[in-house]
Amino acid sequence: MEGGQIVVAISQLALAFSFATASDPNHLQDFCGAINDAHNSVFVNGRSCNDPKLAEAEDYLFSGLNMPEKTSHQLGSKVTPVIVEQIPGLNTPGISLARIDFAPNGLNPPHTHPRATEILVVLEGTLYVGFVTSDLDNHHISKVLNPADVFIFPIGLIHFQFNIGNTNAVAFAGLSSQNPGVITIPNAVFRSKPPINPDVLAKAFLLDNSVVTDVQSRF
Template sequence: MKNLGFVLSIAVFALALFPASAYDPDPLQDFCVAINEPKDAVFVNGRFCKSPKLANPNDFFFSGLNIPGNTSNQVGSAVTAVTVDQLPGLNTMGISLARIDFAINGLNPPHTHPRASEILVVLEGTLYVGFVNSNPENSLFAKVLNPGDVYVFPKGMIHFQLNVGKTKAVAVAGLSSQNPGVITIANALFNTNPPINPEVLAIAFQLDEHLVQVLQKKFWYYNSKNAA
């Protein structure tokens, strides 16, 4: 990939632009249920820390982001995430990143990151990207991006990326959390366990209840590798 190192360095620099004081101020997991018995407790909101005396360079190292993700799937995209799970040195840093590969017409479906804002840098191809703000406006902020273009998705906003070019596309995303989380909207609603009552979704989407049941029986693909 031409100039990969140069563009990745730009992406890393962009990560550094997040305010230094903006370490994960919010919960680092989906929920934290209070309990009265300490013996039943689990450690939350981060990770236990290794003694600094035992730290080594590999704790701050990840290899393989140059390897394209497999886009031979339903949505034609693959996300290779690098969060605290893959790079332990990210703990308490308040940042992570991901590589996103797109086949022709590939889509990174509408989704949200409940614990992070995102900055996207296009390395190859042409992407149509956008996000929708909250009720009642529900305004769409969308743009067509080319190599070298950058776009920001505010924390918690539903956003997407679609390859509208004639070749494959590649982008790198920086996120303002060591564990940003991801909620893919369609999957989250039609692939829950147990299923949501079809009547709820039929009314919400103004669909026939039978169609909702059909959608709930589909195979919903998750395009994120290594995602937390």
């Protein structure tokens, strides 16, 4: 490679690196275990931080993801989150985790994570998964996943997971936020408090008001 080409290549890498780092600022400190006692803490990044000298191993530990959760309710799925509420040490690193158990025909219904991209890996079973894009066509991207398959759900987009197999299924999800948030679409629409006026939902979903009120009553 000629000297001029080397200079250009280095310049391009430096420019790309500057763009990459500009969107992902450094943490304000190396770790910041969350604490609820505001009188003995420092307020950083939206939560109170425990004094680093008082940090303990338990602040960075969560046990039990090896145990299956009950999936006997109507949807046939159960999400076990491991976010900053479960592990105080997750405060500021910008990551979290969840285990999702599915009964046969179990569904993790359409939902969004407003603050996180999700990466899902299937451990057991067969899942039909998908998300809907935010463009005007609302393109539906879906795939059938088997054990060891990995799928990405981009931040903020509506997505779902459905067990199409005859056995239980298990998946683990990594999320790019300590507190990704979740908006479950059916709950948000039909179980909001106070409820959305049925006239609004009837017009939006092209339904009769009686159908809307019946669905609201079921939630």
